[in-house]
Amino acid sequence: MMAMMLEQSEEASDQELIGRAGDGDKAAFGQLVERHYDFVYRVAYRWCGRKADAEDIAQEVCARLGRTIRSYRGGAAFTTWLYALTLNAGRDMMRKSAREAVKVQAFGVHMLIGGEAVPEPDGQAERLWAAVRELPDKQRDAVLLVYGEGLSHAAAADAMACAEATVSWHIHEAKKRLKLLTRSAGEV
Secondary structure, three states, rough: OOOHHHHHOOOOOHHHHHHHHHHHOOOHHHHEEEEEEEEHHHHHHHOOHHHHHHHHHHHHHHHHHHHHHHHHOOOHHHHHHHHHHHHHHHHHHHHHHHHHHHHHHHOOOOOOOOOOOOOOOOOOOHHHHHHHHHOHHHHHHHHHHHHHHHOOOOHHHHHOOOOOHHHHHHHHHHHHHHHHHHHHHOOO
């Protein structure tokens, strides 16, 4: 009997798991997180470009998901909702890091944060993603969703809570800016 219940829960759709998790089913929530964790981590890594930060963002998304799963209404795909949660968690982490840096600088405290060296980007693709991370927020998010995740402009617009034309404009502006950034870096 237990094996049959386990087998049924493994085959449960996202909607079923979301409903059960919203009702307090911890096993359903765990399965939902397990099913989508790699997706969240991948988006976070492309957004920030650092393994440790991507892990922190993914963990924050999991915590937020636990607090907000009841608010998911199913109007868009669950992954679209996860994109928004992930991008918001990344932005929040960046703002928090910036505030902490200002505090450290203001008090003249020099700290070694973490022990992990940031590797130099190797390869053209990594250099390009590093340049993407330098774009303004909305342009970076649009490029990440359309080119990094392969979403259509319409799906990216859903994730970014804006119009499809706005996503297209952000992509257009990002391409112009990336062209300038890559030229100034010696790439053509």
